[in-house]
Amino acid sequence: MIERLKNLPDTPGVYQYFDKEGRLLYVGKAKSLKKRVKSYFRFTPTLAPAPNLGPRIYQMIAQAARIKTIVTPTESDALLLENSLIKQLKPKYNILLRDDKTYPYIYIDMSEPFPRFELTRKVVRGRKVKYFGPFPHGARAILDSLYELVPLVQKKGCLKGKKACLFHQIGRCEAPCEGKIDETAYKTLIKEALSYIHNRQKIKKALERRMQQYAQSLRFEEAAQIRDRIDAIDKIEEFSSADLAKLEDLDIFAVDFGEEGGVLVRLFMREGKIVASSHTWLNLHDESDIGEVYRRSILEFYSAETPFTARAILTAHPFEEQEELAALLAKRLGKKVAIATPRRGDKKRLVALGMQNAKELLRQKRDRPKSDVSEQIRDLLDLAEPPERIEIFDNSHLAGKAPVGAMVVFNGGKWEKSSYRHYNLAAKDEYHQMEEMLTQRIASFKKSPPPDLWVIDGGETLRALASGLLKKFGTNLPVVGIAKEKIDAKAHRAKGSARDLLYTEKGAMRLMPSDRRLQWFQRLRDEAHRFAIAYHKKQRLKEDKKISLLEARGIGPAKVKRLIDYFSSFEAIREADMQTLAKVLNKTDAVSIIRYLQNAREKEQD
Structure with a gap:
């Protein structure tokens, strides 16, 4: 270790600390690797952690046994590489930001003659x-x-038609497709819509009137839809007391810490009014690395594809990399970006409001009953924080046929169905099917970072497989397996004589059936199983339909089985040439199949 410290380069780059077992502890970036890494240590009388380190980093350095460095051309490159590695590898002592979302924007392209409002998460x-x-x-x-x-x-395709549709008949569109409204009059409608976007109370009152109209007309389903929209709009936090006289667009970031951890609050001000907010919980309890929180949260929030609509970014605390980060964002977003920490005036009151909201969130978390099952899961698995985002995996097949895999996501106490994924697998046995699926998921960590916990439908063998794959990639991620206890080498599911066991790094856990923690894991496993089975049935039905088409051409079940056994799938049969088909069956059947498939392709093209 001492020799490595003596020979560090005096260049920008990223450094990584590993423990004696090779597990990644921490990733950091530096303007000078030599100066930054050495600052963690005291060299006399013996090599030891520097006394001025915070408790968390001091503990990390005490466990460090090996250092790895990656030299980068510039400090900006080091910033980007550090952020990417932390997201993919989840080092034990880094600050892990759980909120990787890109928030939607409403946009309108005013260059079009009859523009429409749309949602986007990317630059248009x-x-x-x-x-x-x-x-x-x-x-x-x-x-x-x-x-x-x-x-x-109302719809993108409406203007392509030349005749007014149902929307015009029910009064929801002025039919520009038939020339019943010109561009000037349409702009008046756009202004009306803009007034609703800028005035949350105006849109709510208009919706309430419309809901009453539907209810009086006994159109209760439509009234309920309006009610749900009003509820959704109510969830958009609004702080009218923080209005500015100037019509400024600002994004405000504030960080605070308490006994239960840290919290990052974002406030969004548009045209002098704070119109929305969000927050992210942090696995951090002190201010020793507050600069890292601001740096990484800002860097992650403003991706190259994110619309940047603020004039400036305000932070409640100053940090060393503000100017460097502003320059990096300006290059990424293609426009000037200012990052500042105001010390007086209206903007100072804005960051104070951010801190006030952070303190309130921490108070609510502190006063929340400790019976939350996620807290119990944290203690059960000895995790640093309660798992917020969990990915659960299961696979399904029938005698090795149509093997599929499924991943479901449980995030913030609810199912995140937009993140569910299906996997078409090639392997014939469960072990290699799980390996194939998990390998694909790990390969996507750069695009979609790993969660807080993996749950595998399977016993110790599959749990160890998952842990080994993660270790090979270098990602720190706890894995839990859940499976029926084996009695006489069999899990008697139907008879109910076997209990579910949890398999962790420390071994098998037997919890009572009434235990909330076991029920929590069972709920996750059952959803993954349901999703996998549903997809498997769909794939089997698709194959069955294709096989029945072959049977309709006079190819009997025995020949169908011979074809499937040889080619494994109908798609492979479709791609086979005459010679191969004749080899499996005979020349007459091969000609019949080729002709039929050609006719089927022609029908599909028509």
Whole structure:
């Protein structure tokens, strides 16, 4: 270790600390690797952690046995590499930001003759594109309300037609497709819609009137939809007391810490009003690395594809990399970006409001009953924090046929169905099917970072497989397996004589059936199983339909089985040539199949 410290390069780069077992402890970036890494140590009388380190980093250095460095051309490159490695590898002592979301924006392209409002999470090219947001909550509710209240062009394809559709007949569109409204009059409708976006109370009152109209007309289902939209819009936090006289667009970041950890609060001000907020919990209890929190949260929030609609970014605390980070964002976003910590005036009151909200969130978390099952899971598995985002895996097949895998996601106490994934697998046995699926998921960590916990439907063998794959990739991620206890080498599921066991790094855990923690894991496993079975049935049905098409051409079940056994799938049969088909069956059957498949392709093209 001492020799490595003596020979560190005096260049920008990223450093990684590993323990004696090779597990990644920490990733950091430096303007000078030599100066930064040496600052963690005291060299006399013996090599030891520097006394001025915070408790968390002091503990990390005490466990460090090996250092690895990666030299980068510039400090900006080091910043980006550090952030990428932390997201993919989840080092034990780094600050792990759980919120990787990109929030939606409402946008409109004013260069079009009859423009429409749309949702986007990415930059939409165009000189006259206007953005509204971001919206951590309620973006879809606002958009749907605009089309409910203002007779805009309702669908993208409407203008392609030359005849007014049902929307015009029910009064929801002025039919520009038939020339019943010109561009000037349509702009008046756009202004009305914009007034709803800028005034949350106005849109709510209009929706309440529309809901009453539906209810009086006994259109209760439509009234309920309006009610749900109002509820969604209510969730968009609004702080009217913080209005500024200037019509400024600002993003405010504030960080605070308490006994239960840290919290990062974001406030979004548009045209002088704070219109929305969001927050992220941190696995951190002190201010020793507050600069890292601001640096990484800002760097992750403003990706190259994210619309940047603020004039400046305000932070409640100064940190060393502000100017460097601003320059990096300016290069990434293609426009000037200012990052500042105001010390007086209205902007100082804005960051104070951010800190006030952070303290309130910490108070609520402190006063929350400790019976939360996620807290119990944290203690059961000896985790640093309660698991917030969990990915659960299961696979399904029938005698090795149509093998599929499924991943479901449980995030923040609810199912995140937009993140569910299916996997078409090639392996014939469960072990290699799970290996194939998990390997694909690990390969996507760069695009979609790992969660807080993996749950595998399977025993110790599959749990160890998952842990080994993660270790090979270098990611620190706890894995739990759940499976029926084997009695006489069999798990008697149908008879109910075997209990579910949890398999962890420390061994098998036997919990009582009434234990909330076991029930929590069972709920996760059952959802993954349901999702996998549903997809397997769908794939089997698809194969069955294709096989029945072959049977309709006079190819009997025995020949179908011979074909499937040889080719494994119908797609492979479709791609087979005459010679191969004749080899499996005979020349007459091969000709019959080729002709039939050619006719089927022609019908598909028609």
